[in-house]
Amino acid sequence: DAGITQSPRHKVTETGTPVTLRCHQTENHRYMYWYRQDPGHGLRLIHYSYGVKDTDKGEVSDGYSVSRSKTEDFLLTLESATSSQTSVYFCAISERLAGAYEQYFGPGTRLTVT
Amino acid sequence: DQQVKQNSPSLSVQEGRISILNCDYTNSMFDYFLWYKKYPAEGPTFLISISSIKDKNEDGRFTVFLNKSAKHLSLHIVPSQPGDSAVYFCAARSNTGKLIFGQGTTLQVKP
Numbered sequence: 001d002a003g004i005t006q007s008p009r010h011k012v013t014e015t016g017t018p019v020t021l022r023c024h025q026t027e028n029h030r031y032m033y034w035y036r037q038d039p040g041h042g043l044r045l046i047h048y049s050y051g052v053k054d055t056d057k058g059e060v061s062d063g064y065s066v067s068r069s070k071t072e073d074f075l076l077t078l079e080s081a082t083s084s085q086t087s088v089y090f091c092a093i094s095e096r097l098a099g100a101y102e103q104y105f106g107p108g109t110r111l112t113v114t
Numbered sequence: 115d116q117q118v119k120q121n122s123p124s125l126s127v128q129e130g131r132i133s134i135l136n137c138d139y140t141n142s143m144f145d146y147f148l149w150y151k152k153y154p155a156e157g158p159t160f161l162i163s164i165s166s167i168k169d170k171n172e173d174g175r176f177t178v179f180l181n182k183s184a185k186h187l188s189l190h191i192v193p194s195q196p197g198d199s200a201v202y203f204c205a206a207r208s209n210t211g212k213l214i215f216g217q218g219t220t221l222q223v224k225p
Contacts, residue, residue, distance in 0.1 A: 004157075035215075042120075042203055042215040043158070058212065090157050102148060103213060105157030 003027050004106035006091050012112045019078040021109050023091030025071075031094045032074040033058075033103065034066060036087040043090065049074055081113045117141050118206050120216035128224055133191040135219050137204035140185065144206040148213070149178060149189050152201045161202075162189070194223045 003026030013019050023032060033048040035058075045058030047066040055066050063085060065077045078085055088110050092103040119138045127133045137147075145166045150158035164171040164178045164187070171178050177190045191198055201220050205213040 040217055042118075042217040043205075043213075044215070045212055048212070059214075092157075102160040102163060104160070105150075107157050108155070 004091060004093055004104060006089075006106040006109050008109060009107065010110045012114060013081050014114055015082060016080050019081050019111065021076045021089055021091075021111070023074045023076070023106055025074075025091075025093050027093060027095075027104075028071060029093040029095050029104075030071075031096070031103075032068065033092040033094075034064070034074065034076045035090045035092060036060065036085075037090060037108075038087050046076065046089075078111075081111075083113050085111065086113045087111060116217075118204060118214050118216040120202075120204060120219045122219050123217070124220040124222070126222045126224065127194050129196055130193045133189075133194045133198065133221055133223065135189040135191075135202050135204075135221065137187045137189075137216050138185060139187075139206050141206070141208065142182075142185065143209050144214075145209070146207040147178070147180060147187050148205045148207070149176075150203045150205060150215075151198075152203065152218070158203060191221075194221075196223050196225050199223045 005024045007022045034046040035043040044060045049055045049068040067075045088108050090108050091106040094103045117140050148163040149161040151161045152158040162173050162176050180187045199222050201218045203218045204216045
């Protein structure tokens with residue numbers, strides 16, 4: 001199993017509060033991703049990182065920000081949580097972008113915004 | 115606009131029979147296709163992939179078929195086992211290197 005952990009695994013928060021989710025990897029992979037999974041939508045990319053301090057937006061980035069100060073850590077922040085951000089969040093890592101590769105996923109964080 | 119679609123939300127098959135999961139895509143520039151399996155309360159795990167220059171890839175009980183002219187791929191599981199019961203996601207890699215996922219199909223294999 002790829003060494004990916006996510007914390008917290010479950011969180012309930014109130015609308016308007018800030019929330020930070022953490023992804024930690026021990027594989028030293030360059031690329032890290034944040035996805036959200038919602039019924040009927042599959043997995044949608046929020047933000048991704050291609051190196052320390054190098055990040056870019058994905059498909060559903062509004063309301064989210066990310067930071068990567070170390071290779072092993074990728075943080076996802078909801079500045080002011082809304083009920084539409086209730087979801088399951090997955091972090092993923094990959095060694096490279098091109099060629100035959102796959103992304104490895106963490107166990108997920110279930111976030112509920114009340 | 116959904117570029118990768120799994121039109122069957124669920125599929126139920128008997129143990130020992132074949133399971134066929136389908137996926138359609140719209141972008142002819144996708145160069146790689148992957149299937150992931152997901153159990154409840156776990157992250158997706160990679161299952162099998164296929165390059166756009168091939169039409170078939172096989173790994174044990176799992177075979178992925180790609181029909182580029184129809185923009186369609188399918189995953190065959192033979193024989194199906196109860197442990198295969200999970201949500202299956204197909205994904206396509208765009209020319210920017212990112213993966214675009216379908217909505218998922220829940221497979222139930224009955225003993």
